[in-house]
Amino acid sequence: MLHSLKSKFIIAFGTLLLVLFANLGIFLVNAKTEELSTDISEGAQSFASLTVKKIIQSYVQYLEPGNFIPFNRDIAEALKKTDSVSAIEIFSYGGEILYSSEDEGRERYSGNLRLVEDEALMERIQAGKTSILYEDGRVVYTKVDEKKNTIFVDFNETPIEAPSVILRIKSIIVPSENAYSVLYAVSYDTMDDRLFAAKVQIGIIAGVGLILVLMISFILATSITNPLKALTEGAAKIAAGDFTAQVNSDSKDEIGTLAGTFNRMAKDLAASIEVKLYKERVTKELELAGQIQLDLLPKSRLELPDLEVSGGLHAATEIGGDAFDFIKMEDGDYVIYLGDVSGHGVPSGIISSIANALLYAMRNETDLKTIAHRLNAVIQEKSTNTMFMTMALTEWCPRTKSLNYVNLGHLPPLFYNAKEKKITEIKKQGMALGLVDKIKNLEQHAFPLAADDIIVLYSDGIPEARNAQDEQYGMQRLKRIAQQAGDDLLTAEGIKNAIFADVMQFIGSRDHLDDITLVVMKRRG
């Protein structure tokens, strides 16, 4: 129970208030003590200085001749006038105790001569000036200077430091008439009674205050912890999957604000979960779409008597728009293409899939340009205005051992001349698919391939690939690795793998945002 926030709050607040009340009480008691102590000190000294002559007069007039009753009456009346003095003694200068109010309450002392034996008391009796004995045993003498200031001195009248006002006085001795001294026993009973009463009052006030404070702190703590409790319960419901949980709080303070925030958080969390589920579903669908797209690609390389073809695609983080395929036409030729739809994602993937499907649908077509025009017509019709598809569209004619090529806005293929061991870019004009209704001036180029000649088709994902230092892979690296592969007489598969390996090594840990697609054709020797 003591671990609850409410308990901690009440204990902390109560302790704080207890310390505060205790200090306040101590301060008040000290202040009261100083005030009362000063009152008694000053009152007793004033009483002593004002009454000493009258007491001695009464002593000489009544007690010395033996008339005790009127003297005793005078002393009793004098003592009635103050609470600060409890007893009076009269001494002769020689140290005889002439009267003691404590010993002679009702009748005059008639025993043996009473003499003061205490040397310190004797010194005070003979000091000729008022002396004060404090509770710590210290004796100081007072003297009134000509400016009526009271100064504290020792017996030899050397000035000394004034004692603290809260130091209690035990007795005051005032000399009179050069022959007598009157001792006033100072009483703090009244002060103690008043102090006790003050302490009780302060204690009661502090106790009532403390109870009130504890009650208030309980109410305050409850007002804080109840919403927190509701919040805790709400959080538990949310944890259990109930995102409709709401905390009711009419409070305008921080707790109310927290409850409002909690309720908004619950709503946001519910919405966020929905979004998350949707994203998960979409992601799964996209993964499925990506898989379907990959399934559209050739599962193996194309091995022909005079040509070997190998292609590959390293998909980007999203669905890409790259595609390639080797399609055997009805006339025995093979259409080999590599296309790249602008942008990324599902729309690009759909376009590339449509293009692939269209090419299969046109296997009876013998003219490469016609294929290109028909592809363009469909893609232009079915895609948005901002979408287009580049394509390096080739056709291998086994009979002529030549390769026809139509450039549809794609990057120039690389041609490795095995005889010259030289690699060049085949830069031909051509418009991308889907940009216009009908592509004008479309040209078809024929390339007779000699033994070990190589054609490399590639998507822009290769030259535009970037590494962690944000450097671009570039055409030079591509041409150098292709040159190297050609020189090494690697197979089409080997060349493809060499280029992929070089590109992926260059990219390193960095994600590639575009598909990396490559098709390598090599004329067999």
Place this chain on the structure above:
Amino acid sequence: MFLILTVANLSACTKLSQTGETNQGTDNLTAGTVTIAYAEPITDYSPLNYLAINRKYLSNIYEPLVKFNRNFSTETALAVSWGRIDDLTWEFHLRKDVLFHDGTTFDSADAVYSLNLAASDKNSDLHGMLSGIESATAVGTDRIRIKTLIPDALLLNRLTYIYMIPDGYTDFNLPIGTGPYGAKDFKDNTLTLERFNPYWGPLPYFDTAKLIYIPSPEERISALISNQVQFLASVPPEEIETLKTAGMTVEVFPALEVSYLMLNQGGVLKDTSLRTAVWNAIGSDYAGEFGGGYLESTFQYAASGILGSSKSVKNNTGNLEAAQEHRSKYPGNVTLTLDVPEGLTELGNAIKDDLARINVVVQVNTISSEELAGKIENGTAADIYFFGWKYDLADLAEFFENVTHTKTEKFGLYNGFNYSNAEMDGKIENLSNVLLQTDRSVTLMGLSARFKEEKTVYPLFEAQNIYALSPDISWVLRLDGQIWAVDLMKNVLE
């Protein structure tokens, strides 16, 4: 006690011209020096000398066991406490760590020696002051006991006149006391004092105090205005305005001196009716007429502030009707003689005029103070004579004991008016037994009122001391008329 047969403030002085008298003197307050000018020279450095002027000089050097404070009450000096063991035995606790100017330590042997020397030395003026002391003995080194022959309520007051000197010290030409100043030298009428740094009390402000005798009033006034001196101990009333005009500070304070007319009962004034007639015929405002504003009329025997004075004493201004009524009871011509000291002839003539109103002829005799004192002491004074009394012991009893008591070996030394009243004598003699101050005050006031009914000593006026000081210094008046250089301080602008 001190017999005064003249009033200094009534003495004629040439008034100093006010023209051209400005404060153009050199600043003598530099180097910590203050100069006090007196009208009379110091004649003796002995602590046993009682002459008032000498004491004004020497009170800076010597100190008693008990001293008067500014209000003329006794307070501790070289004794820090005292008390009566019995009615005849007093004990005094001596202040410790007190040094004489020769470096020796003050103790009980010095105190006993000083008291015994004052009481018994053939050159001491203090025999009378200490005649009531039977013995003084040391109790250890810091206490002494004094035994008196009879109870002596005025012992403390008497001790204020007994200076403490080192045991065995006799060469009074080199004053050695315990005071705040030590004597340095005396030349050119100037006693130079130097601050005694081991002094037990608050040290004087000025390093050096010069007490200079300037006999000429004009030169004294001039010296103050020109700042060659900073304090004048005696100022003629005529010069007050001159000094005030010059920017000097003038202080006027009761001098504890009361002047009386004594009605001698040794002649025709023994008759009560005639004496009452004369008493009531006297009544002019002599203080106002002859005091220049610096005498205060008084109606009581005690000087202001001493034990026995009472503010409730009624006016004794004359009542001519009553005077004539009583005069009628004493038929015939009456011729009275009146002795006044030099300088007071005008006062005598005024009294003469007053008494002429009741057909009393007065022959005014102006005689020297010494002659008047002699006539008083040998009982040959005139029918009426002028008499002054200075209350050195701050107690009216000294007046009654020395003046009004029947002339005996112990009392009535200055009873020159042949008054004798056994009832009054008994009351006066009993005064020494009244030791409680409150009782004593009541007793003295009662005795004073009773004596006034005798109509034989007529209080005239109370003299006042006039001091003048440079505005550059401050000073607080003392009722005993002493001027202590230790009380003088340079004014400091805050």
